[in-house]
Amino acid sequence: MSSWNNNNRYHSESSYAPSAPSLPDQHQQPQPHYSNNNNNNAPSNYHHAPPPPSSNYGSGYYGQVSSSSYSFPQGTNPDVIRTFQMFDRDQSGFVDDKELQQALSSAFHNFNIATIRFLIFLFKDPRQPLRIGPKEFSALWNCLGQWRGIFERYDKDRSGKIDPLELRDALYGIGYAVPGSVLQLLLSKYGDGSGRRVELGFDSFVECGMIIKGLTEKFKEKDTRRTGSAKLSYDEFMSMVIPFLVSYD
Template sequence: MSYPNNTPPYNYGAPPPSSTQPPYSYGQPPPPGPYSQPPYSSDPTKPPKDSYQGGGYPTPQPGYPSAPYPPQGSSPYGSPFASLVPSAFPPGTDPNLVSSFQMADRDGSGFIDDKELQTALSSYNQSFSLRTVHLLMYHFTNTNTRKIGPKEYTSVFYSLQNWRSIFDRFDRDRSGKIDASELREALLSLGFSVSPIVLDLLVSKFDKSGGKNRAIEYDNFIECCLTVKGLTEKFKEKDTSYTGSASFTYEAFMLTVLPFLIA
């Protein structure tokens, strides 16, 4: 199949950008930068400067930050560690699901932590590494506190059921793995359209064999879905005029991507 060379941004189903807001243009060399003394260490083989003279974040104060951090709510971006609001199971929830949560919530706090969630899911034949569990928790709470309540537990459970059935549908030979082509279809069926290059990168990252199999097992499929879904949703939040381009400050960029990088 011929592949269009310069298709405008893979805009995940967005309407074409309006003519007054052309999509961010690629392929142009950056203008000559005004950085006469960039604060970055540009040559990794050179030792760093002993004293940092750059601007940017306020100069460190002696003793800071051994003093308590400022209240996190003071950030204009909201806290990445915001507490979770207590919740209840939606009416009509399967009683087995309720009791599995209650068994996991040993101290009866109404919340379960990462290890308790891992255990609860494994009783449903859903075995995940703690990293995947952390990604799941982040996805359904939008905070990094690593606690979930009944409402989020229900969402986690039904999403996993759904993703499991999608995985099984595309794992036609029941090998326990799906290849790049099947991953692409699976992501499409979840509403995510990724380019062949992104697809390649996803397979290379989530293939446990380090690229030999060019295929993804179920647990890594879940990580992959959570990553694509999460990053796309975060991007969409910033792409307020739906042009296929989004602007980030440095701070927002870091707070957006870091939760997905290491779980």
């Protein structure tokens, strides 16, 4: 018998999907933008996506984006399509871990390769190797935009890092009252062994948040009565937690 803190607030989703939870007051931050204009109100530790290169790669006439050879969801932002096309170096219709790392680092943050592979694992078609196509890329891009809004809201000191107290507040603010002991255990994953206080960059914050969200949603599938307790077999327990704990280095 496993249990989860009864005070923890469950979201309305019936099963886990790789996405970012909405803030309670529906506070939304804008997606990373493509602009050369300096934003004097933005903290210097945050950087946004540069404008796409002015080349004909992956574009139609007069700079319009052509997605005819890619199956993007209807209404996908043209900048997202252009970014995918630009980093799909071999025009295979997929981006691998290195290509995705370059794409996301150019727009959101300098992502480490372990986090990139973790995100691919969560978003990719199970039948595909470690790579994602246009549909998954678009979903991941939108998801990261939501997480970026959460990150910026709870980075109270505008340091560009999330410290343990900010992480606790961020997780609680999106509905996860994680016990302190569990939070410390999770933070230890991101320490360097020096004993210094752990501070998370955006990539580690996303990984941490998606581990908490993923495990909680998986647990909810078994806690059908929403009591904070669930009965799991050994196989079910291992299948639930291992994907979120293995190393993707």
